[in-house]
Amino acid sequence: MIPDALITVFAALLGLLIGSFSNVLIWRLPRHESINFPPSHCPHCNHQLAPLDLVPVLSWVALRGKCRYCGAPISPRYPIIELITGIGYALLSVAFPASVIGWSLLGLCLLFTFLLVSSVIDTETYTIPDELTLPGAVIGLIFGVVNARSGGAAAAGLPVFEAALRGMLLGAGLLIVIDLFGSWVLRRFRERSYPEFPLGFQQIGVSLLAGAWLGVWWGVAAGVLSAVLNMALRRVLRVPEWLTLGGTLLSLAVAGSGSGIGPGLILMVQGSVAAAGGMALLCGVYWWLRPGEEDEDEQYDPSAMGFGDVKLAALIGAFLGWEKLLVAVVVAVFAGALLGVLQLLVWKENRLKFGPYLAIGAVVALLFGPRLIELYRSTFGL
Known part of the structure; x- marks a missing residue:
């Protein structure tokens, strides 16, 4: 050796x-x-x-x-x-010595490169290319299989395929849920003026609501069905957000009230977020591969979160699993708040988008995630 x-x-x-x-x-x-x-x-x-x-x-x-x-x-x-x-x-x-985790070390190195390249591009252009994040998320799933064949990788906390898939869906789902509700607030709870055809944020909202009651894959199927109806009708069949987003909040409130209705609050939250993440990734793949050039005059509704960040979170979740993904997001929020204040003091503006902060959070989660998770659990008695 x-x-x-x-x-x-x-x-x-x-x-x-x-x-x-x-x-x-x-x-x-x-x-x-x-x-x-x-x-x-x-x-x-x-x-x-x-x-x-x-x-x-x-x-x-x-x-x-x-x-x-x-x-x-x-x-x-x-x-x-x-x-x-x-x-x-x-x-x-x-x-992470190769003698312990084997070829999984190569996966961590690739993750580092994805994070670095995405951060530099996002800093310079305020975009994160789909050519990095979407194939990168798939590579993360592949290394989930590699991790499963290495006992050392599992001991190091690297996810096997099932955990990588869950991390990918919840990673995309967590940020798209923030975007859905944040954008709704920015529009003062008015409906979208420019719904996408045949699939877009309305279908993600459908998956969000359906996933809470039916689980991840049936939730994604509901979003796909909504897109199919759009294509069949050759127009956008509006699904109001007071129904999808408001219905999701009401569903979780009923589940959390102890009424016994539904599969339970935790399962409903997981199913809802993961289904929204799955549908968001389908939208990302469609928008990436759709024929024709993007119309520069195309109008958009206000957005609370860049969609590139959603796909970057999916990549991180695929490589690290959902628990470390949560650590990465929390660290990114704190890093964004701290460094954002420093940028305002120096340059009078915040020059960095959320992507670089999310990359910083991913590196911290990779190196110190297990310790931070254990500290959280011991502190709150979980």
């Missing part, structure tokens, strides 16, 4: 290489460019870069931060991303 110290060296070198590729993703994905073609080139003179120009960190240092061919400055972000990835991979290999 390869010693863990040697694996740490390999992880650091791999991180430097992946960090170099991460820079490609950060530059090209927001511009909707292929990550395969053309080969790496200077964005100023378009000259193709030679292999000696692409050595992580060292090339930037040797070239003194300037293009070899045109002399244009090269952003220091490139070596910074490479160094962060290399150091991050090395630290992960120390915190």
